[in-house]
Amino acid sequence: MNRRVTVAITGASGVIYAVRLLRYFLTHAYEVDFIISDAGKINFKVEMDWDLDKKGVVEFLKNKFGHDIDKGKLREWPVQAIAAPMASGSMRRLGMVVVPCSMKTLSGIAHGASTNLIERAADVALKENFPLIIVPRxxxxxxxxxxxxxxxxxxxxxxxxxxxAFYQKPQSIDDIADFIVARILHMLGIDDHELFQPWGG
Structure with missing residues (x-):
């Protein structure tokens, strides 16, 4: 299985979903290409009390989850780096996740605008038939x-x-977020996790 995946954060509330997803990927030895929009950085600071313009996302994740994230690899790309590898269909990948996805980014992707790296990488995922997971909030x-x-x-x-969902009786905000993370992973064909107990009827 290809273990390289693109994760993008945009300007919608719900940064916790991306943080929990990044935690899963990096503690399970995936290679992550990370992009965050300017509005996403604002929300990251508001919701996570962390200024990504001063300290990077890897430092944030190590501070929050420890060195277990060192099992994987994360590379951050500027949102205007339109010549980055994921802007080309020749770069093979497991898929791309836009989480959370703002309505502005949703519109840009839906209309093929490709005005920044997030929109272009999503456009490439669609044309190359890579899984593209959109998580609107x-x-x-x-x-x-x-x-x-x-x-x-x-x-x-x-x-x-x-x-x-709440049938799994979440005990924390992380549990609530992990339900969505598990659904994202399922869309990528990843089910070997214990993020929540599936519905058993």
Whole structure:
């Protein structure tokens, strides 16, 4: 299995979903290409009390989860680095996850705008038929936003709204976030985890 994956954070609330996903990938020896938009950095600072312009995401993850993340590898790419490897279909990968996905980024991807590396990498994932997982976090939604999700779904993206379940009786916010992380991993064909107990009827 290809163990290289792209993870992008945009300007929607819900940074915890990306943090928990990065934790899984890096503690399970995956190679992550990481992109974060300017608005994503603002939300990261608000929700995680960490300024990524002063200290990088790897330092944040080590501070939060320890050196277990050293099992994997993370490389951060500037959001305007349009010539980065994931902007080309020749770079093979497991897939791409945009989590959380703002409605602005959702619209940009749905309309093929490719105005930055996140949008371009997502466009490449669609044209090369790599798994593209979009995790929108917005409520309520208007018809334009819903149409954009439908457009992406028809193009082959997987839409995984940040809508956690509670039948697994979560004991913490991390448990709630891990349910969504598990659904993302399932869309990538990864089920060898213990993030939550599947529904047993």
């Amino acid at each position: 917005e409520t309520p939604m208007n018809s334009i936003q819903i149409e954009n999700m439908l457009t992406l779904s028809k193009a082959g993206a997987r839409i995984v709204p940040a809508m956690p």
